[in-house]
Amino acid sequence: MAAEPEPLLSTDALRKEFGGLVATDDVSLTVSPGERRCLIGPNGAGKSTLVSLITGQLDPTAGSIRFAGEGIDGLSPHERVDRGLSVKFQVPSVYGEFSTRENLRLALQRRQSGEALKEAIDASLERFDLTEEAGIRADALSHGEKQRLEIAMASALDPALLLLDEPVAGLSVEETERIADLLIELNESAGVALLVIEHDMAFVRAIAERVTVLHQGSILTEGEMEAVANDPTVRDVYLGEEV
């Protein structure tokens, strides 16, 4: 029998304590190459902490992480980005005083220069529907445009995995659908695996192939969205809210 292909990302018994509080409790999560996964769970479930452990912003109290076939424990956040693990945090971190085009140049110039760089910037502007905003200062963009610019910057270096922390929080239904379409297109055309934290269940339904539910720092369950949404234990942790 053929061996199972190695996951792109795997965490093994990951744990994070803050003083006496266990924010991440024995989390063993795997993401396959090219997969679209959403991470859901009520407020305080430990979603952002888990993402910070994966990106290297936080060090685990115990456990380990493998990415693209190698252990990445002890690598800095930048070293993880260089290996293809890219992240878009919840708070927009574009350079407000620079134009949309200049922001993309900063993200893309680590790999390219000259005419190739110009072409890559134009392609990225087009892919993320930002061509008309190319000359606008980033701090004058709408919230949705800023989110799209940030996703464009985070995917500039062709990551194997893109982590996104609440990419549609505070966006209109229309902008949310637009970002869902863009992420699916990015996943399908470039093969980028997605690991997305989100509270917006319509968005989760639109993009997730599989959903992982966190509760009190641990994985409560995993599976396809419909099965997860109908799971009574999941309904319990959401206290009757519609999942």
Ligand SMILES: Nc1ncnc2c1ncn2[C@@H]1O[C@H](COP(=O)(O)OP(=O)(O)OP(=O)(O)O)[C@@H](O)[C@H]1O
């Ligand atoms: N730096 C920190 N110091 C102390 N406690 C923390 C720290 N970061 C997170 N926590 C605690 O860890 C737990 C998990 O928080 P986390 O932000 O990871 O949850 P979350 O699922 O992302 O929540 P939300 O959906 O509200 O963003 C919470 O009880 C939180 O108060």
